[in-house]
Amino acid sequence: MKYIIDLHTHSIAGGHAYSTFQENVAAAYAKGLSVYGFSEHAPAMPGGPHPYFFENFKVLPDEYKGMRVLKGCEANIIDLEGHFDLDDSVLARMDYVIASMHLPCVTSGTARENTDCLIKVMDNPAVQIIGHPDDSRYPLEYDRLVQAAGEKRVLLEVNNTSLSPKSFRKGGLENVQTYLSLCKEYGVPVIVGTDSHFAPQIGDFTYADKVLKDTDFPEELVVNTSVEKLREYIRGV
Ligand SMILES: [Zn+2]
Numbered sequence: 001m002k003y004i005i006d007l008h009t010h011s012i013a014g015g016h017a018y019s020t021f022q023e024n025v026a027a028a029y030a031k032g033l034s035v036y037g038f039s040e041h042a043p044a045m046p047g048g049p050h051p052y053f054f055e056n057f058k059v060l061p062d063e064y065k066g067m068r069v070l071k072g073c074e075a076n077i078i079d080l081e082g083h084f085d086l087d088d089s090v091l092a093r094m095d096y097v098i099a100s101m102h103l104p105c106v107t108s109g110t111a112r113e114n115t116d117c118l119i120k121v122m123d124n125p126a127v128q129i130i131g132h133p134d135d136s137r138y139p140l141e142y143d144r145l146v147q148a149a150g151e152k153r154v155l156l157e158v159n160n161t162s163l164s165p166k167s168f169r170k171g172g173l174e175n176v177q178t179y180l181s182l183c184k185e186y187g188v189p190v191i192v193g194t195d196s197h198f199a200p201q202i203g204d205f206t207y208a209d210k211v212l213k214d215t216d217f218p219e220e221l222v223v224n225t226s227v228e229k230l231r232e233y234i235r236g237v
Pocket residue numbers: 074100102131132
């Protein structure tokens with residue numbers, strides 16, 4: 001599979017990543033991507049940027065040498081009601097939003113509560129992607145989650161970093177296999193993201209690609225292989 005889109009990347013502004021926006025863009029271009037997405041951690045992440053960071057995206061380019069550059073964020077879900085650490089009005093002005101649960105920002109509930117929360121988040125029109133729903137520290141009811149993603153037309157992410165042997169998330173491989181098999185059964189598309197915290201990781205989908213191959217996951221359900229497929233979820237790409 002040829003991946004031409006990476007929408008999950010971080011920079012030094014996030015507090016625990018090591019490359020600049022400029023380095024990220026250049027690395028994405030060098031990898032041959034057609035669409036690069038900048039999805040910085042939102043303010044509740046320790047060391048994360050102030051909301052002004054996200055309100056000043058107008059200074060950044062929309063493209064680089066013909067490669068499309070999208071500016072979004074990885075918003076933190078801060079409670080099981082599905083609230084975020086950025087106002088909806090700020091989120092709505094971004095090109096896209098990844099919604100994620102992170103340990104410093106929200107305490108896990110039961111699998112039912114976590115799933116209800118993510119389904120509620122999918123109803124927020126600013127959100128297009130659920131980030132790394134693969135962490136056993138936030139158990140989920142995958143059958144309900146996948147069906148809701150299909151109905152509400154929100155993408156579940158296959159996160160390359162979760163599948164790395166160095167990942168601190170728990171149960172990644174088994175959980176990804178579970179939801180990929182349900183996505184295949186129900187015909188629900190997914191997006192692959194590197195979750196890069198260092199520019200050379202951008203566009204490197206080695207671990208995710210292996211799982212997609214091992215589960216015989218159909219290419220037509222992976223949006224990263226075509227800008228047209230992505231456009232069905234993110235307008236203005
Ligand atoms: Zn994350």
